Amino acid sequence: MYRYDEFDHRFVTERVAEFRSQIDRRLAGALTEEEFKPLRLMNGLYLQLHAYMLRVAIPYGTLSGLQMRMLAEIAQRWDRGYGHFTTRQNIQFNWPKLKDVPDMLDALASVEMHAIQTSGNCIRNTTSDPLAGVAVDEIEDPRVTAEVIRQWSSLHPEFTFLGRKFKIAVTGAEEDRAAIAVHDIGLQIVKNVAGETGYRVLAGGGQGRTPMIAKELRAFLPKADLLPYLTAALRVYNLHGRRDNKFKARIKILVHELGIEEYARQVEAEFAAMDKAAVAAPTDEVARIAAYFAPPKLPDQPAEPEAYTRMLRTDPGFAAWVGQNTHAHRVSGYRAATVSLKPVGGVPGDATAEQMRVMADLAETHSADEMRITHEQNVVLPHIALGDLYTVYRGLRAVGLDAPNRGLVTDIIACPGLDYCALATARSIPVAQAISNRFASTERQAEIGPLSIKISGCINACGHHHVAHIGILGLDKAGVESYQITLGGEPAMGPAIGERTGPGFSYDDVPGAVETIVETYLGLRESPRETFLQAFRRVGMEPFKEALYAAA
Amino acid sequence: MAKAFQPSVFTANDLIEGDAVYLGETGWVRDVRDAAVAATAAALSALEARAEAGIAANEVVGIYALPVSLEAGAPWPVTRREQIKASRNTTIAVGPAAQPARLSDAA
Numbered sequence: 001m002y003r004y005d006e007f008d009h010r011f012v013t014e015r016v017a018e019f020r021s022q023i024d025r026r027l028a029g030a031l032t033e034e035e036f037k038p039l040r041l042m043n044g045l046y047l048q049l050h051a052y053m054l055r056v057a058i059p060y061g062t063l064s065g066l067q068m069r070m071l072a073e074i075a076q077r078w079d080r081g082y083g084h085f086t087t088r089q090n091i092q093f094n095w096p097k098l099k100d101v102p103d104m105l106d107a108l109a110s111v112e113m114h115a116i117q118t119s120g121n122c123i124r125n126t127t128s129d130p131l132a133g134v135a136v137d138e139i140e141d142p143r144v145t146a147e148v149i150r151q152w153s154s155l156h157p158e159f160t161f162l163g164r165k166f167k168i169a170v171t172g173a174e175e176d177r178a179a180i181a182v183h184d185i186g187l188q189i190v191k192n193v194a195g196e197t198g199y200r201v202l203a204g205g206g207q208g209r210t211p212m213i214a215k216e217l218r219a220f221l222p223k224a225d226l227l228p229y230l231t232a233a234l235r236v237y238n239l240h241g242r243r244d245n246k247f248k249a250r251i252k253i254l255v256h257e258l259g260i261e262e263y264a265r266q267v268e269a270e271f272a273a274m275d276k277a278a279v280a281a282p283t284d285e286v287a288r289i290a291a292y293f294a295p296p297k298l299p300d301q302p303a304e305p306e307a308y309t310r311m312l313r314t315d316p317g318f319a320a321w322v323g324q325n326t327h328a329h330r331v332s333g334y335r336a337a338t339v340s341l342k343p344v345g346g347v348p349g350d351a352t353a354e355q356m357r358v359m360a361d362l363a364e365t366h367s368a369d370e371m372r373i374t375h376e377q378n379v380v381l382p383h384i385a386l387g388d389l390y391t392v393y394r395g396l397r398a399v400g401l402d403a404p405n406r407g408l409v410t411d412i413i414a415c416p417g418l419d420y421c422a423l424a425t426a427r428s429i430p431v432a433q434a435i436s437n438r439f440a441s442t443e444r445q446a447e448i449g450p451l452s453i454k455i456s457g458c459i460n461a462c463g464h465h466h467v468a469h470i471g472i473l474g475l476d477k478a479g480v481e482s483y484q485i486t487l488g489g490e491p492a493m494g495p496a497i498g499e500r501t502g503p504g505f506s507y508d509d510v511p512g513a514v515e516t517i518v519e520t521y522l523g524l525r526e527s528p529r530e531t532f533l534q535a536f537r538r539v540g541m542e543p544f545k546e547a548l549y550a551a552a
Numbered sequence: 553m554a555k556a557f558q559p560s561v562f563t564a565n566d567l568i569e570g571d572a573v574y575l576g577e578t579g580w581v582r583d584v585r586d587a588a589v590a591a592t593a594a595a596l597s598a599l600e601a602r603a604e605a606g607i608a609a610n611e612v613v614g615i616y617a618l619p620v621s622l623e624a625g626a627p628w629p630v631t632r633r634e635q636i637k638a639s640r641n642t643t644i645a646v647g648p649a650a651q652p653a654r655l656s657d658a659a
Contacts, residue, residue, distance in 0.1 A: 026567075027610075029610040033607070047565055048570075049633075049636065050570070050571055050572060051570040051571055052570040080648075081647050097569055098567065098570060347646055350646065350647075352648045418632065418633055419636065419644060420642065426632070427632075427636075427643060430643060433644060479630055479631030479632060479633075
C-alpha cells in the first residue's frame, strides 16, 4: 500500500489546520455561509437534511487495518457508531457536528487519510478495480496509475475550479470491474501489438440526468504520456465545457456536442503542442510509487488444504459463501473474498464500528493487512489463504457480514436517498430493504442468478441506476415519491444505459413490480444459464412491459 | 382565480449541529409543531425577515419556507421530503442502536 512521504504528511496536516481556522472563523461570524460553503465542500463537508455529512476519500478504495480501525473510532466517537461506504469507494459519516470536524480530520490524517476533493468541481477520488493486484486477468496493478493521478490532481492549480466535477477510473484487467465507461475519463491498461504496456483512454461517460457511455479517445497511449495526455484532455474540457448551465457542464455533454472525433482532434492538438516533459510524472517517482504496490509476500500454501475441502463438504453456508463471494487469486492457495455489506433487509453499504473493527482484524491477520472498498458498496479482503477462509467466514458471520449474495438480486446498490440527502427526491434505502426482504431466500437468489438492482433517490444517479439490470429512480411527484424502473443497463460487459419500462410506480408498489420483472425473466429464459441481462437483450422490453402494465 | 395561500412555516439547519430547525414565535425551535405559521403572504414576508435575521446572527443556514397542513391542530409538512426533515431522523433503523422516525404527525 502507498505510504505518505514527508510532503504528503505536511500537505494534509497543513490543510487540516487551515480548515480548522476556517471553521473557527465561520463560528465566530467572520465568514458568511456563502464564503464558507465552497471551503467546506473542498474539504468534503456537506450539509444534508438532518446534519452535516463528511465524505472521506479512500484512494482507489484501498484501506489498511489501521485505517479501517480509525474509521470505526471516528464513527463511534463523533458520529452514531456507523458509516456508509459509497459507490465512489469512499465512506460518508452522516451525523458530525461542525465543531468536531477538525478533530475528525486530524484523526484521519494520523492514519494517512483525508477528505480533500471529495466534493467540488475538481478531480475527485480516482477509482479502481477492487481486485487490483489479485485478478488473474490483470496486466498491471491499476493503483499505481491511480496514485500517480491522485498526486498530480491534488490541488492542481489549473483543475481545481473546473466547470463541474471530474471522475477518473482505472482498470488493469480485461474484465472491467471499475465501470470505466461511465466515468468522465476511463483508463484501461492494455498491451499494444509490440507488447508495450499503455492505456486505452475513454472519455465522456457519466450518469446523472443525461447518461452517456464513454467513447474511445485513444486506442493506445504510451504509459509515459499519461499525465500530459490527461492534462490535454482536461484542458480542452476546461476551456470549452459549458459553465452557463450546471446540468450541461460535465465533459460528457462537450464530447457529445463536439463529437468524439472533434474532441479527440483538439486534445491531440493540445497534446502535440505541450511541453510533455514538464508535465509527465518523473520515472523515478513512478517507480517509487509502484514499489508500494508490489505484491505482498504471501507464504506458500497448499492448493487444496484438507481442512478447507472438508468444511466445504460439511458446512453448506460456507460452501455457498465461497461459491458466491470469493474470487480466483493469481497466487495458488489463495482467494479474494467479497464481504457483503448487503445483509438481507440491511442498509446497503452501511457498516457499524464493530463490523469495521472485525474486518480490520481479519485483514490484519488473514489478508496481508489490506481491504478494498468496491463501487458496489462491498468490501474485499484480497489475499486469504484457503486454509484461513473458514476462520474468516466464521469471523464475518459473527457480526452478520456473511451474506452469500455478491452479484445476486439482494446485492443492491442504493444511494442514501431522502433519508439523508438534501438533493434527493425520494427514499432509496427502504426500497432496497423491501426488495431484499422479498428475495431473502438464498435458494431463490441462486435460482435467479446474476442480477443487479441499483436505486437512486434522484436524477443525479449516485445509485448508478442507469447501468443496472433493474434500475430504480425515485422522483417527487407533487410531494409524493414515485419510482421509474429501467431495464437492461450494464456498466461493463457491453456497457449500456437502461431503458424505461413505462409509467412510474408508487413507493409501496416497487417491490411487487421488481418481483413481476423477475418472474417474467424466470418464465422466459431459455435455460437457467441464460442470465437476466442475456434474456433481456434477446427478448427486449415488450414481455416485461406487458407483465408490468397489462393488468392496469 | 388566484391560488389559495397555503399556510407555511420557515425552516433552516442549525449552524453548529446541522439539524433541522423551525422559526417559532420567539426563536428557532426543533419541533415543527412549535413553528410560527404564516397564514397570509404578508405574514410569510414578516417570517422571512425574521428568518434572515437568524442567518445574520449566525444561528442557522439555508432558510426556506415550506407549506404545512394544520389538520392535526399543529403545523405538519405536506411533502414527503419535509416530513422526513421534520421527523429529525431516517425513516429506517440505522446504525447499532437507532430508532426510525415516524412520518405521521401523531408521533
